[in-house]
Amino acid sequence: MDSIGVVQGRENRMPVNNIEIRTENLTKIYGTLTALDNLNVEVERGYIFGYLGPNGSGKTTTVRLLSGLLRPTSGTATLCGYDIVSDLKKVKAVTGILPETPGLYTKLSAVEFLEFIGALYDVEKEKLHERIMKILSILGLEDRQDDLLDSYSSGMKQKVLVASTLIHEPKIVFLDEPTAYLDPSTSVLVKDIILTLAKETGTTFFICTHMIDFAEKVCDKIGLLKAGKLMTVGTVQEIVEKSKTQNLEEAYLKIMGEENAIEGILDWRG
Amino acid sequence: MERMILTNHWLVIAKAEYYLMSLNYRKKRKRTFAILLSVSLIWVFIAPILVPFLLDTYFSDYIGIFSTELPGLLRQYTLLIWIIIFFMPISNALQELKISQWEILLNADVSTRDILVGRFIGRIPHNLILFLFAAPLALSPLIAIFEIPFSGQIIMYATIFCLIVPTLWVSNVIASALQTVLGNNARGEDIAKIVGTMLTIILMFPIMFSMMLPESLAQLLSSTFSLLFPSTWAADIISWTVLFQSGTGFSQDLIRYYSGILIFDASLCAVLLILITIVFIVVGFGTGDRIFTFSLGARTERITTVGKENIIIRGVRRVFPNSNGTLIVTALKEFYRKPQNVITVSLASIVSIIPLLTISSLNLGDLLDIPILMVYLTMVIISIMYPFIGGVIFGLTPHLENKNQLWVIRSAPNGAGKYIKARIISMLISSAPMVLLPTILIIFIMQFFILESIILPFVALALIFSSMMIGIGIGTLNPIYEVTKAGKKLASFISSFGLLFILSIVPQTLGLEYLTPIIGAFGAYALLSTIPMFFVGIVLCWAGTMKFGIPEK
Numbered sequence: 001m002d003s004i005g006v007v008q009g010r011e012n013r014m015p016v017n018n019i020e021i022r023t024e025n026l027t028k029i030y031g032t033l034t035a036l037d038n039l040n041v042e043v044e045r046g047y048i049f050g051y052l053g054p055n056g057s058g059k060t061t062t063v064r065l066l067s068g069l070l071r072p073t074s075g076t077a078t079l080c081g082y083d084i085v086s087d088l089k090k091v092k093a094v095t096g097i098l099p100e101t102p103g104l105y106t107k108l109s110a111v112e113f114l115e116f117i118g119a120l121y122d123v124e125k126e127k128l129h130e131r132i133m134k135i136l137s138i139l140g141l142e143d144r145q146d147d148l149l150d151s152y153s154s155g156m157k158q159k160v161l162v163a164s165t166l167i168h169e170p171k172i173v174f175l176d177e178p179t180a181y182l183d184p185s186t187s188v189l190v191k192d193i194i195l196t197l198a199k200e201t202g203t204t205f206f207i208c209t210h211m212i213d214f215a216e217k218v219c220d221k222i223g224l225l226k227a228g229k230l231m232t233v234g235t236v237q238e239i240v241e242k243s244k245t246q247n248l249e250e251a252y253l254k255i256m257g258e259e260n261a262i263e264g265i266l267d268w269r270g
Numbered sequence: 271m272e273r274m275i276l277t278n279h280w281l282v283i284a285k286a287e288y289y290l291m292s293l294n295y296r297k298k299r300k301r302t303f304a305i306l307l308s309v310s311l312i313w314v315f316i317a318p319i320l321v322p323f324l325l326d327t328y329f330s331d332y333i334g335i336f337s338t339e340l341p342g343l344l345r346q347y348t349l350l351i352w353i354i355i356f357f358m359p360i361s362n363a364l365q366e367l368k369i370s371q372w373e374i375l376l377n378a379d380v381s382t383r384d385i386l387v388g389r390f391i392g393r394i395p396h397n398l399i400l401f402l403f404a405a406p407l408a409l410s411p412l413i414a415i416f417e418i419p420f421s422g423q424i425i426m427y428a429t430i431f432c433l434i435v436p437t438l439w440v441s442n443v444i445a446s447a448l449q450t451v452l453g454n455n456a457r458g459e460d461i462a463k464i465v466g467t468m469l470t471i472i473l474m475f476p477i478m479f480s481m482m483l484p485e486s487l488a489q490l491l492s493s494t495f496s497l498l499f500p501s502t503w504a505a506d507i508i509s510w511t512v513l514f515q516s517g518t519g520f521s522q523d524l525i526r527y528y529s530g531i532l533i534f535d536a537s538l539c540a541v542l543l544i545l546i547t548i549v550f551i552v553v554g555f556g557t558g559d560r561i562f563t564f565s566l567g568a569r570t571e572r573i574t575t576v577g578k579e580n581i582i583i584r585g586v587r588r589v590f591p592n593s594n595g596t597l598i599v600t601a602l603k604e605f606y607r608k609p610q611n612v613i614t615v616s617l618a619s620i621v622s623i624i625p626l627l628t629i630s631s632l633n634l635g636d637l638l639d640i641p642i643l644m645v646y647l648t649m650v651i652i653s654i655m656y657p658f659i660g661g662v663i664f665g666l667t668p669h670l671e672n673k674n675q676l677w678v679i680r681s682a683p684n685g686a687g688k689y690i691k692a693r694i695i696s697m698l699i700s701s702a703p704m705v706l707l708p709t710i711l712i713i714f715i716m717q718f719f720i721l722e723s724i725i726l727p728f729v730a731l732a733l734i735f736s737s738m739m740i741g742i743g744i745g746t747l748n749p750i751y752e753v754t755k756a757g758k759k760l761a762s763f764i765s766s767f768g769l770l771f772i773l774s775i776v777p778q779t780l781g782l783e784y785l786t787p788i789i790g791a792f793g794a795y796a797l798l799s800t801i802p803m804f805f806v807g808i809v810l811c812w813a814g815t816m817k818f819g820i821p822e823k
Contacts, residue, residue: 064677067681068680068681068821069677069680069681069821069822070821070822070823071820071821071822071823088683088821089683089684090683092681092682092683092685093683095681096681097677097681099674099677099678101674102674103672103673103674103675103676103677103678104675105600105604105671105675106671107603107604107607107608108600108603108604108607109575109576112576112600112603115596115600116596116597116600117678117682118593118596119593119594119596119597119600119688120593120597120679120682120685120688120689121682121683122593123593125591125592125593125596146575146576147573147574147575147576148573148574148575148576148607150574151573151574164678
């Protein structure tokens with residue numbers, strides 16, 4: 001099993017041995033489709049794990065399995081030492097999830113929605129209110145905090161979702177395409193929030209993304225997933241070296257077998 | 271610049287619609303469709319043969335019932351089918367304004383008429399199979415009981431077909447017109463949901479009416495007034511076919527009696543049906559691109575800012591100061607900010623005063639001097655009406671917009687349990703005054719004894735609470751979202767309504783005899799109306815919460 005605690009992409013990081021996420025042959029099969037095939041991965045406390053792969057490769061399935069929303073077909077996984085099947089409530093208590101498709105309540109304001117999420121996680125009332133105000137202010141939503149979410153733009157909705165993921169201070173955060181819909185400055189802000197939380201509070205992040213650039217800058221460790229199979233795990237440097245390429249983008253294309261995709265790019269025109 | 275001309279736009283749209291309709295068997299579309307079509311065609315022929323075996327010993331009874339009530343019953347069932355076919359596509363279309371789809375179509379310079387025709391034709395394969403399965407179900411008992419020959423069967427199927435096709439077409443036109451109008455409105459989505467909810471309610475009433483008072487509806491449809499409905503013309507053609515092609519034969523007296531009800535003869539009904547078909551088709555074609563046109567108008571967004579919390583919300587927060595209170599408050603705010611829910615609650619308040627109106631308008635004469643009888647009568651009426659408010663109106667109203675919201679709830683520890691609990695309490699806060707107020711008014715008007723006056727409000731609360739748990743249980747076992755199609759909502763409505771109806775009648779029928787001598791008629795009725803419903807509600811709600819919370823397989 002690949003478990004590397006080498007610092008990459010950030011400063012002042014020391015290798016640690018506390019494993020927060022551990023999967024053993026985790027598999028999910030839908031009918032005849034194997035969405036996830038024997039996933040073995042370990043992520044240490046306070047690390048940021050980037051999970052890269054093309055659409056439909058099984059990233060969202062992995063996140064749903066690890067956060068206890070889906071039941072695995074076989075294999076096991078533990079989060080902070082809790083089993084995802086037998087310790088479901090504890091797993092949910094220590095995790096926060098930013099889903100790929102937003103489940104916002106459109107007839108609530110940002111403050112009300114975050115209150116709702118905080119209440120679901122039993123966050124103390126005074127603490128919750130203080131956190132909501134601060135996080136909305138950091139995300140630049142304080143002027144619109146009392147407007148109904150149905151009038152928000154996609155980017156603003158994504159900001160609220162990011163806030164809802166962090167509001168109960170989870171130990172492990174799953175982010176499924178966190179920078180989707182976000183403008184460049186907000187992407188940078190979200191990146192900084194992730195880095196600061198990991199560094200200062202030891203929060204572990206498991207991030208699904210298509211943004212290679214984002215992963216390269218933020219993640220300590222990266223896993224490349226193709227058709228449900230984990231192709232490789234390691235730091236950016238290790239993946240680049242192993243694949244004998246120049247950078248992560250090239251490594252990604254080579255491992256995914258898409259490096260020649262540029263050839264025949266106009267063939268569809270007939 | 272050269273303009274690219276796309277031909278057969280409607281065909282492209284029809285194909286897309288067909289793919290959408292056959293989504294469930296998308297991997298083997300052609301093969302599955304061929305199998306379904308073959309099976310449904312075989313079904314047309316074997317259904318009338320199977321019916322006598324299924325009806326078995328009661329076969330002769332059915333001949334009696336059908337013979338005496340044939341025109342009214344046929345008009346009743348045809349009207350129900352017609353209403354469902356007419357309103358359901360409109361209700362479905364209004365749940366979802368397809369603005370993003372229009373943008374693609376309009377970008378390719380597609381006309382409104384193309385969209386109308388394409389959508390209609392794309393649904394034909396799906397609707398044909400539905401027709402071939404459903405029509406024999408409806409007609410086979412008649413064919414079997416009255417020994418209708420093949421020629422008569424052809425007339426019957428053709429009649430139903432002629433009723434359904436133009437109805438579907440005109441329903442498609444109205445749905446499209448409504449989408450066009452509402453799509454260009456800043457509050458279009460909210461208005462669409464209001465109209466969709468109202469249509470679902472309209473759909474529910476005739477079904478409810480036919481379940482509770484089938485004979486009254488049959489009598490109503492035997493009147494001249496019903497001759498205005500196309501469904502009546504179709505039903506009457508079938509009645510005439512049965513009269514003149516039946517192998518069992520009808521007495522001259524019965525034929526004379528039927529002629530008095532049917533009024534229009536078969537040929538006139540057929541002419542009317544054909545005429546209305548032509549009118550529907552012509553009007554549909556004519557309106558598309560003329561009266562309404564799909565276009566991308568300036569849809570301005572409206573920003574709504576929430577105000578200060580009102581006294582009720584503040585009161586709830588004071589009573590429930592913990593996180594449960596926040597969840598209840600959120601549930602209340604979310605529920606009442608949706609206009610379609612406000613419509614539903616208005617309906618509930620109208621239904622809630624029916625017992626009061628019924629009791630105060632009854633001409634009871636000497637019966638008023640027998641207080642226990644009045645208490646008993648009140649109990650009977652509220653035990654039928656209040657569960658409808660709790661179970662169907664409040665219990666079944668969807669609180670989640672889509673499945674993504676369910677993921678959010680499930681990701682919290684015990685999220686499903688907390689959510690359902692908050693939902694029950696928030697709905698109880700909404701519905702309790704609605705039943706308590708009329709009940710207390712009845713108590714004052716009728717001047718009941720103290721004991722009954724104390725117990726009756728509790729019975730009302732128990733009824734609303736128990737029935738609400740039944741509705742919520744059914745709605746969570748088979749999750750209903752706002753975007754859920756009208757058909758699935760209707761299925762949940764029928765199962766909830768059926769179960770509540772049974773629980774409002776059966777326990778009393780079975781248990782009154784044994785309990786009355788022990789605790790008196792009033793006590794027995796109170797217990798039998800509430801206890802079974804409460805336990806069924808608890809079980810269903812518990813099962814629903816479990817299913818809501820467990821990880822998906």
